[in-house]
Amino acid sequence: MIHTRQHLDNVLTLDYPREHRELRFNTRPGLCSMQAAIIAGGLATRLGALTKGQAKSMIQVGGKPFLQHQIELLRSAGVRDIVLCTGHLGDQIERYFKDGASHGVSITYSREKRSLGTAGALKKAGHLLDDVFFTLYGDSYVFLDFAAVMSCFKTMNKMALMTVFKNNDLYDRSNVVVKDGFVSKYSKTDKTPGMVYIDYGVNLFDKRVLEMIPVDEAYGMEGLFEQLIAKRELLSYEVGKRFYEIGSHQGLAEFQALIDAGVTV
Numbered sequence: 611m612i613h614t615r616q617h618l619d620n621v622l623t624l625d626y627p628r629e630h631r632e633l634r635f636n637t638r639p640g641l642c643s644m645q646a647a648i649i650a651g652g653l654a655t656r657l658g659a660l661t662k663g664q665a666k667s668m669i670q671v672g673g674k675p676f677l678q679h680q681i682e683l684l685r686s687a688g689v690r691d692i693v694l695c696t697g698h699l700g701d702q703i704e705r706y707f708k709d710g711a712s713h714g715v716s717i718t719y720s721r722e723k724r725s726l727g728t729a730g731a732l733k734k735a736g737h738l739l740d741d742v743f744f745t746l747y748g749d750s751y752v753f754l755d756f757a758a759v760m761s762c763f764k765t766m767n768k769m770a771l772m773t774v775f776k777n778n779d780l781y782d783r784s785n786v787v788v789k790d791g792f793v794s795k796y797s798k799t800d801k802t803p804g805m806v807y808i809d810y811g812v813n814l815f816d817k818r819v820l821e822m823i824p825v826d827e828a829y830g831m832e833g834l835f836e837q838l839i840a841k842r843e844l845l846s847y848e849v850g851k852r853f854y855e856i857g858s859h860q861g862l863a864e865f866q867a868l869i870d871a872g873v874t875v
Contacts, residue, residue: 644689644756645740648680649731650748651697651722656858665699667748668706669856672869676856677703679751679874681713686875687756690715693738695731697722728831732815733823741817750811751865751874753851762847763814769843770819772796772835773810781852784808793844796835810849 650667660669667677684692692715696703700721710717720735732745742763744756754773763771772793777784786807787795795802796809813831822837823829838844854868855861868874 643691643740644687644744644760645691645693645742646684646689646744646746646756647693647695647720647732647735647739648677648746648748649695649728650677650703651695651700651725651731652748653698653725657856657862660859660862663699665696665702666856668699668702669862671856671862671866675706676751676865677707677748678713679869680746680748681707681710681715681717682875683751684746684756685714687754689744689756691740692717693720693735693743694718695720695722695735697725697731725828726826727828729823729834730827730829733820733825733829736817736820739817739820743815743817745813745815747811747855749855749857749861751854751856751868752810752812752849753853754810754812754849756812759812759814759847763845766845768845769816769841770838771814771845771847773812773814773847773849774807775810775849775851775853776806777808778806782808786846788846788848791846792842793835793839793846796832796839796844798832807846807848811853811855 650665652666657666668675671679681692692710694703694717696719704719707713707717718738720731720738722731722734726734759771759773774786774788784805784807785796785798786793786809787802787804788807795805819834819838822834835844854865856865
């Protein structure tokens with residue numbers, strides 16, 4: 611059985627359409643305290659001239675930087691403590707967002723002088739992270755009930771949780787096998803039977819996972835996931851609505867269409 615938020619429906623009042631619930635669930639003050647680390651230090655080579663001299667997260671979509679859309683999404687979901695893991699052209703991000711106060715959140719920064727990989731960036735930011743924290747990639751936009759994911763995680767006594775979407779190779783190549791509520795395989799290159807899910811771009815970690823990541827060394831999230839899978843410590847949580855990303859020209863066009871349709875926060 612894959613974990614979802616359905617088991618929480620009996621304790622939360624749902625009086626609006628299901629397709630919009632992800633963005634409205636967590637507006638209740640004090641539901642829980644949540645922190646998210648956004649990994650935003652990549653080079654964005656696939657976007658070519660669009661990111662020449664500009665951080666990918668600062669690409670303008672709908673009149674504001676993509677990262678601002680992310681932060682507004684998190685704020686509306688009740689996540690107001692944000693750690694930005696920056697690297698390439700990260701000074702642009704810091705000058706624009708500063709401490710986050712003008713955007714209704716609190717932002718602290720972990721700055722890479724050289725690329726440490728997605729998991730390595732978390733290791734470097736360890737002194738800023740809570741005992742339990744979400745992670746997002748700096749080019750992803752998601753529709754997720756963060757509080758329900760947190761509630762599920764806290765009942766399971768595991769070290770990590772990966773949100774997944776039943777993708778069937780539709781929006782990108784599927785890369786996750788789920789079995790009995792756990793991620794049993796994760797690979798971006800090794801396609802295996804049953805690999806119908808894709809990682810949704812949001813993870814939830816117990817801070818103990820940082821002990822699995824080498825110090826001051828480039829280390830990707832895939833290596834961390836492999837360790838957690840081997841220990842049966844990586845829960846899966848299925849999300850029903852697709853994700854969006856701006857890491858490619860097609861993804862950027864799809865997100866622009868979403869903005870034009872007025873579907874975001």
